[in-house]
Each structure stands twice: as C-alpha cells, then as structure tokens.
Amino acid sequence: MDFVTFLIQVLNSVQYGLLLFLLASGLTLIFGIMGVINLAHGSFYMLGAYLALSLTQYAGNLFLGIALGLPLAVLFGLVLEKLFIARLYHRDHLYQVLLTYGLILVFDELRSLIWGNDVHGVPVPKALDWSIPLTDTLSYPVYRLMISAICLAVAGAMYVLIQKTRFGMMIRAGVANREMTQSLGIDIGLVHGFVFALGVALAALAGMIAAPVSSVFPGMGGQILIISFVVVVIGGIGSIKGALAAALLIGFADTFGKVLAPQVSGMAVYLVMALVLLLRPAGLFGRTAA
Amino acid sequence: MGRLSPALLLPLLAVAALAAGPLVAGTFYVQLLTKIMILVVFAMSLDLLVGCAGLVSLGHAAYFGVAAYALAALSPQYEAANLWLTLPAAMAVSALAALVIGFLVLRTSGVYFIMATLAFAQMLYAFFAESGVIGGSDGVYIYSKPEALLPGGLKPFDLERTTDFYYVALAAMAGVYVLLRTILHSLFGRVLVGIRDNEQRMRSLGFQTFRYKLAAFVISGALAGLAGYLSAAQFGFVNPELLNWHRSGEVLMMVILGGMGSLYGAALGAFVLVLVEDVLGGLTTHWLLPMGIFIIAAVFLLPEGIAGLWRSGLGRRRRPAAPDPVEVATDAAAVEEAAADA
Numbered sequence: 001m002d003f004v005t006f007l008i009q010v011l012n013s014v015q016y017g018l019l020l021f022l023l024a025s026g027l028t029l030i031f032g033i034m035g036v037i038n039l040a041h042g043s044f045y046m047l048g049a050y051l052a053l054s055l056t057q058y059a060g061n062l063f064l065g066i067a068l069g070l071p072l073a074v075l076f077g078l079v080l081e082k083l084f085i086a087r088l089y090h091r092d093h094l095y096q097v098l099l100t101y102g103l104i105l106v107f108d109e110l111r112s113l114i115w116g117n118d119v120h121g122v123p124v125p126k127a128l129d130w131s132i133p134l135t136d137t138l139s140y141p142v143y144r145l146m147i148s149a150i151c152l153a154v155a156g157a158m159y160v161l162i163q164k165t166r167f168g169m170m171i172r173a174g175v176a177n178r179e180m181t182q183s184l185g186i187d188i189g190l191v192h193g194f195v196f197a198l199g200v201a202l203a204a205l206a207g208m209i210a211a212p213v214s215s216v217f218p219g220m221g222g223q224i225l226i227i228s229f230v231v232v233v234i235g236g237i238g239s240i241k242g243a244l245a246a247a248l249l250i251g252f253a254d255t256f257g258k259v260l261a262p263q264v265s266g267m268a269v270y271l272v273m274a275l276v277l278l279l280r281p282a283g284l285f286g287r288t289a290a
Numbered sequence: 291m292g293r294l295s296p297a298l299l300l301p302l303l304a305v306a307a308l309a310a311g312p313l314v315a316g317t318f319y320v321q322l323l324t325k326i327m328i329l330v331v332f333a334m335s336l337d338l339l340v341g342c343a344g345l346v347s348l349g350h351a352a353y354f355g356v357a358a359y360a361l362a363a364l365s366p367q368y369e370a371a372n373l374w375l376t377l378p379a380a381m382a383v384s385a386l387a388a389l390v391i392g393f394l395v396l397r398t399s400g401v402y403f404i405m406a407t408l409a410f411a412q413m414l415y416a417f418f419a420e421s422g423v424i425g426g427s428d429g430v431y432i433y434s435k436p437e438a439l440l441p442g443g444l445k446p447f448d449l450e451r452t453t454d455f456y457y458v459a460l461a462a463m464a465g466v467y468v469l470l471r472t473i474l475h476s477l478f479g480r481v482l483v484g485i486r487d488n489e490q491r492m493r494s495l496g497f498q499t500f501r502y503k504l505a506a507f508v509i510s511g512a513l514a515g516l517a518g519y520l521s522a523a524q525f526g527f528v529n530p531e532l533l534n535w536h537r538s539g540e541v542l543m544m545v546i547l548g549g550m551g552s553l554y555g556a557a558l559g560a561f562v563l564v565l566v567e568d569v570l571g572g573l574t575t576h577w578l579l580p581m582g583i584f585i586i587a588a589v590f591l592l593p594e595g596i597a598g599l600w601r602s603g604l605g606r607r608r609r610p611a612a613p614d615p616v617e618v619a620t621d622a623a624a625v626e627e628a629a630a631d632a
Contacts, residue, residue, distance in 0.1 A: 037401045039539075087590065093401055094346055098546050099589045101539050105582030113576060226412045226535065229405040237402065266416030273409055274394055281397035 001259070004134050009255055015144050017251020018151035022206035023224060024231035024243040025158065026199025032238025033174040034192050036085055037093055039100040042225025043107040044200045048073065048207025049216045050115050053122050062125045066208045070201055077200030081193045089192075108218070117218050122211040147209050154205070155244060162240060171195060175238045227254075230269055234276045236286025245284055300554050305464050312453045320456050321524075326564045327459040328520045331466050333544040333556035335513035338470055340542070341551030342479065343506045344486030345396075348404050348538050349411025350514055352391070353384040355533030357515030358522035359418065360384075362430050370434035373449070377436070381515040387414070388511025392504050399489075411538055419530040429529025436523055449523060459520060463557075466513055470553055473509070482506055547588055549595025558596050 001009075027041050051072065055065030084103070088096050123129075124143045131139035162168035170191050173181040182188045207220075214220065231250050235242030250269050257268030276284065308327070312320050332354055339345040360380035365371040395406040419427045435449040447454040473479045484492045485499050492499050522528050531537070540563070548559020566584065570577035592598060 031401055035401075037404055084586070091593075093404060094340070094546055094550075095589050095593075097346065097348065097404065098543065099586055101543065102582045102585030102589065105578045105585065109576045109579035109582065113579075222535065226409060230409045233398075233402060233405050233409065263421055264417070266420045267413050270409055270413030270416070273406070277394045277397055277406060281402075283402075 004138050007134070008138065008140055009259055010252075011140060011144065011148070013252040013255040014248065015148045015151075015251070016255060017248035018148050018155070019206050019210055020224075020228060020231050020250060021244050021247035022151055022154060022202045023228040024235065024247050025155075025240050026202040027228050028232045028235065028237055028239060028243045029171070029175075029195050030199045031232070033171060033178070033195050034085070034089065035178070036088060037096050037100070038085075038199070039097060039225065040103040040107065041199070041203055041228060042221035042223070043104050044073070044077075044203035044221075045207040045210075045224050046111065046218075046221035047076075047107065048204030049122075049211040049214075049220060050111060050207075051204065052208035052211040053115070053120050053216050056122055062122065062208075062212065066205070069208055070205060073201045073204035074197045076204075077197030078193055080200070081196040085196060086189070086192065104221070108221075111218065120216040122216060124212045141213075143212060147213070150205075150209055154202070158240065167191075167194070227269060230273050232283075234273055234283055236283030239283070239285040242283055242285030301464075301467055301557075304554075304557070305460065308460055309457075312456055317452055320452050322564075322568070324452075324456045324459045324524060325521075326561055327456075327463045328517050328524065329541070329544070329560045329564060330463050330557040331459075331520070332514055332517035332541050333548070333560045334463075334466055334470055334553050335510045335517065336541050337545050337550060337553055337556040338473070338482075338506055338510045338513075340545050341553075341556070342474060342486065343482040343503060345503060345507070346404050346542070347395075347407040347507075347510075348535070348542060349391075349407035349409070350510075350541055351533050351535065351537035352411035352414045353388050353511035353514035354518035354521070354537070354541075355418070355528075355530075356387045356414065357381060357384040357518035358528045358532050359424055360515075361436070361519050361522045362432050362528045363424055365432050365434070365436070368433060370437035373436040373438045374440070377516070377519055380519040381512045384515025384518065385508050385512040388508045388514075389504070392507035392511070396500060396503050396507060408535055408538065411533060412535055415530055415533040415535070418533060425529065427530055429527060429531075432522060432526045432528065435526065455524060459524075462516060462520060466516070467553055467557070470513075474553075478502065478505070543585060547585070547592070547595055549597030552597050555595050555597030562596060 023041065023045060027038060030036055030038050030041075048069065051069040052062060052065050055068050056062050059065050059068060080103075084099060088099060124141075128143045128146050131141045132145075133139045160168075162171055170181065170186050173184075173186070174188060174191055174195075178188060206224075227250065231243060231246045234249065235244075235246030249272060253268045253272045254265070257265040261268070280286070308323065311323055315323070332350075335353075336347065336350045339347050339350075357380040360383040361371065361376055364376045364379060391407070391410045395403055395410060398406050418424065424430055435455075437445070438447050438449065439445055447458060449455050449458065474483075481492065481497055481499075481502050484495075484497075485502060489499050518532065521532075544559035544563050545556045546559070547563060548557065549555030566581065567577065570580055574580075
C-alpha cells in the first residue's frame with residue numbers, strides 16, 4: 001500500500017469512526033443515564049436518512065433539509081420518551097428489548113409504507129461536490145471531509161455541553177448515581193427526556209449526513225445498530241470518551257479489514273470486540289461491568 | 291402435590307392433541323405444525339438461559355444456524371446423510387460455538403451481555419455471508435433429507451414422509467421439554483435460578499457461578515442446534531438469514547411473550563407468534579406493522595406473558611414484581627439446603 005492509498009484509508013477510517021461516534025454516544029448516554037437498552041436506535045439513523053431524502057427534495061439543499069429535520073427528530077424523541085420509554089425505567093431489560101424491538105418493526109413498516117422499499121440516493125450539495133486531487137489518478141471527495149468536520153464539531157459541542165454546563169452536570173450526576181441525583185432535587189424525568197431526544201437527534205443527524213455517501217436503503221438501520229453496540233461494548237457503557245475511542249478503533253478495524261482481508265472483513269470488528277472482552281470485560285473506559 | 295399443575299397438564303394435553311394432528315389436518319397444516327414444533331424446541335432452549343438463568347441472549351440464532359450449516363456441510367451432494375451421525379455432529383458444532391462465545395460473553399452481564407451476544411451472532415452471520423464457504427450469501431440446498439438408517443439396515447422412520455417428520459418433531463419437542471424440566475428440578479437448575487436471583491449470594495455460598503452459566507449456555511446452544519438441524523432438514527435449504535439477528539429477536543419474543551421460565555410459556559409463545567404471523571401475513575404484506583403494535587401492547591398489557599394469563603386465571607396471582615414461573619424453590623435458603631445435601 002503506497003502512502004496516498006494509506007492516507008485515503010486513514011481519512012475513510014476517521015470519517016466512518018466519527019459517524020459511529022454520533023450513534024454510539026447517544027446509545028451509551030441513554031443506557032448510562034436512563035438504564036434503557038434501545039434497539040430502535042438504528043431506526044433513528046434510518047429515519048434520518050429518509051428524512052434527508054425527502055427534505056432535500058423539498059428544500060432543494062441537504063443542509064436546509066438537515067436544518068428542518070433536526071427539530072423534527074428532537075420532537076420525535078421527546079414524544080417517544082414520554083409515550084413509551086418513560087414507562088420502562090423500572091422494568092427488566094427484557095421488556096426494554098421487547099418494546100424497542102416492537103418499535104423497530106413499526107418504524108420499518110412505516111418507512112416501507114411512506115417511502116417504499118427501493119434504494120435511493122441523496123445528491124451531495126453543489127458547493128461540496130468536488131474532490132481534492134492527491135495524485136494523477138487518486139483524489140478525495142470534499143464531502144467526506146465535511147462529514148468528519150461536522151462530527152468533530154458535534155463531538156466538541158457535546159464535550160462543552162456535558163463538561164461545562166449545568167445541564168451537563170445533571171447528566172454526569174445521573175450516570176454516576178441516579179437516585180442520589182434525584183434526591184438532590186433534580187427533575188431526572190426532564191433529564192431523561194432531553195437525553196433521549198439528544199440521542200435520537202444525534203442518530204438522525206448521522207443518518208442525514210451519511211445519506212449522500214451510503215445511499216438510503218431499507219436495511220441500513222439494523223446494520224449500523226449492531227456496529228454501534230460493538231462500539232458501546234468496547235468503549236464502556238455510559239462513557240462518551242470511551243465511545244469516541246472505540247468508534248475510531250472500529251472505524252480503522254473495519255476500513256483496513258476491508259482493504260487487507262476483504263473476504264473476512266465483516267468479522268474484523270467483532271474480533272476486536274472479542275479481544276477487548278477477553279482483556280477488559282467492562283470495556284476500555286468502563287467503570288464496572290454494568 | 292395433587293394440584294392441577296399447568297406445568298404437567300398443559301404439555302400432556304398439548305402432546306395428545308398434537309399426536310392426533312396428522313389424522314385430521316391436511317399436508318399444509320402438518321408442515322406448519324412441524325415448523326412450529328421445531329421453533330418450540332428453539333424457544334425452550336433459549337428459555338433455559340433467559341427464564342431460568344436470567345441470561346438475556348439476543349444472539350441465539352447463531353447456534354440454530356450453525357447446526358443447520360453443519361447439516362448442509364455434512365450432506366453428500368446427491369445422497370442422504372445419516373441422521374444418527376450428522377445430528378450429534380451438528381449439535382456438537384453448536385455446543386462448541388456456544389462454548390467459545392459463552393466463554394467470552396459470560397464475562398459480561400446485564401445490558402452488556404445482550405449487546406455482546408448480539409454482536410457475536412452477527413459475526414457468524416458475517417462469516418457465512420461474506421467468506422463464501424458453504425454457498426456464501428446465496429445459501430445452499432440440501433437435496434435429500436437425512437436418513438435414519440441403523441447399522442442392521444433398519445429404518446425406524448423416513449423423514450421424506452411428512453407425517454414421519456411431524457412425529458419426529460413432536461418427539462423432539464416432548465423430549466426436550468422433559469429434559470429441560472429435569473434439568474430445572476436438579477441441583478444444577480436450582481443453582482441457575484439462584485444465580486438469576488442473586489449471583490453474589492450464590493458465589494459466596496461457594497458456587498463457581500461462571501461454570502454453571504457456561505454449562506447452561508452450552509446446553510442451550512446444543513438444543514438450539516437440534517432445532518436448527520431439524521429446520522434445515524425440513525426446508526432443505528440453508529442461507530445466512532438463518533443466523534440473522536431478526537431471528538434471534540423473534541425467538542426472544544416467543545419466550546418473553548409466552549412467559550419466561552416455565553418452558554410451556556415459551557412453547558405457547560412460539561405457537562401464538564407463528565399463528566399470528568400466518569394470519570396477519572395472509573391479510574397484508576405490511577403485517578409487521580400490526581405485529582410490532584401487538585408486541586408493544588403485550589409489553590404493557592401482559593407483564594407475565596401469555597402463560598401468566600393462565601396462572602392468574604386460576605386465581606394464583608403472584609406478586610407482579612417478582613414473577614416466579616419456575617416451580618422450584620428459588621429462595622437462597624432452599625438452595626443452601628440443596629447444596630448441603632449434595
């Protein structure tokens with residue numbers, strides 16, 4: 001592998017890893033704070049991509065579409081939390097699995113009723129539809145760099161939100177000790193609602209910005225969900241830092257697995273997970289096995 | 291006891307009714323019932339983990355699929371494989387897969403365990419779909435059903451005949467039920483329930499809980515392999531979708547909807563889910579939508595599963611917070627006693 005090819009693969013790894021981070025950070029927060037395992041997280045990614053498809057056609061531009069779609073996703077998350085998830089806090093994980101699995105079926109069929117079962121493409125925004133030439137034959141699309149930049153900006157914003165704001169303090173307190181936080185007079189119900197909505201919005205955003213490069217297809221939610229679980233398991237539940245490290249690790253494992261051993265590339269990420277489970281069962285940044 | 295025990299009465303009635311099935315039902319329904327009974331074996335094997343040991347596996351399709359693939363790999367292309375050789379081999383392959391994966395995933399617990407089992411099942415799915423062994427993503431056909439040929443040239447049954455296959459599935463279902471009930475009532479089963487209720491306490495009592503859990507995981511995997519083998523034999527076709535996580539989800543639905551830990555609950559769940567699927571599938575191509583709504587409604591309306599309806603119908607309402615479907619002593623004191631006896 002020459003240097004330019006290597007560089008391209010590194011950029012791809014980072015881009016994929018950061019995209020996974022958007023999904024896994026929501027998933028890990030929802031579990032860390034609310035104690036809820038959310039199988040429907042992949043559906044939010046899928047819905048985001050389909051929203052991008054429709055809203056881009058409506059607004060004429062992907063970024064306008066995202067601007068319209070994100071508030072919708074937040075609202076959707078708040079409603080879902082109130083209607084379904086809030087009733088599950090005190091019940092066994094089993095029922096969370098059951099309910100969110102039921103939600104997957106519902107979302108999948110609604111998607112099929114509204115958008116059909118075809119594979120769609122979303123056009124890359126005009127201003128970003130060009131490539132940086134690296135050699136005579138190789139170049140790197142600017143839009144992919146843009147994805148990484150957006151993800152990094154979101155990661156930075158989340159860092160500020162969680163480490164520097166009062167709301168972030170509530171979130172961190174909730175992860176550390178839910179009951180104690182509640183007894184200090186913090187409305188944990190409100191925190192739950194916002195965290196869930198934040199998770200939905202992040203997953204939907206990931207789906208929206210990924211739509212132009214990954215295309216929009218029915219099975220996209222399930223695929224990304226399982227990889228996101230792998231990221232959360234490797235990173236350690238409840239840890240944003242862990243989610244970021246693990247997402248990048250998986251980004252590299254998957255991308256370089258595809259380049260170096262295409263026949264068994266699908267297994268690369270799981271082998272990394274097996275290794276982590278063997279050495280650190282609670283994940284890289286996990287406190288204890290939850 | 292002398293009490294009307296659903297754990298005894300229901301299965302006896304069900305087996306008697308099912309034994310008469312082929313006398314009254316046409317080929318289509320005999321085949322549908324065969325398929326359901328195989329799924330009951332699958333669901334009961336998972337119930338040992340979920341209901342009894344409290345280990346929520348979301349990757350159980352892996353062991354089902356691996357055994358199905360083992361049959362495909364062991365079948366000569368145009369001849370029938372020998373049932374008595376390939377069935378134990380297929381179950382052994384499933385047990386081995388469960389041993390390796392169990393060793394890794396049992397280091398975690400709770401929600402971690404759910405995610406890890408799911409991920410490892412998906413790894414096997416990726417392996418069969420991408421590596422191109424045994425048909426790759428297209429799958430392969432198994433042209434002849436396994437032959438039950440004994441050394442003396444004796445053939446007690448012929449799987450090519452629909453009714454014979456039906457009774458083999460019925461026997462497998464009844465056999466697995468009896469086996470799992472025996473396990474549950476043994477010291478081993480009581481320790482598993484003890485682990486579910488309070489693992490730390492069991493550890494402090496001197497039980498090496500990891501070994502118990504791993505043993506349960508392997509037994510469960512081998513029995514799922516039995517179901518996978520029979521399923522592959524019935525349909526004569528295997529593909530990676532057998533290991534897809536949707537199948538793991540489906541079988542978990544069966545166990546939870548039916549009612550965990552009682553075995554007959556899992557069986558009930560399998561019957562209800564397949565029949566609902568059949569009815570809804572006949573009405574609309576978007577049958578997964580009402581199915582999803584049905585599952586969501588069940589979470590809120592049937593906290594103890596379908597089998598729980600029966601129990602509360604008999605006026606034996608239990609505390610909803612601590613359903614105790616396994617009719618064995620679950621409190622730690624009884625386990626202590628049992629341990630002292632051993």
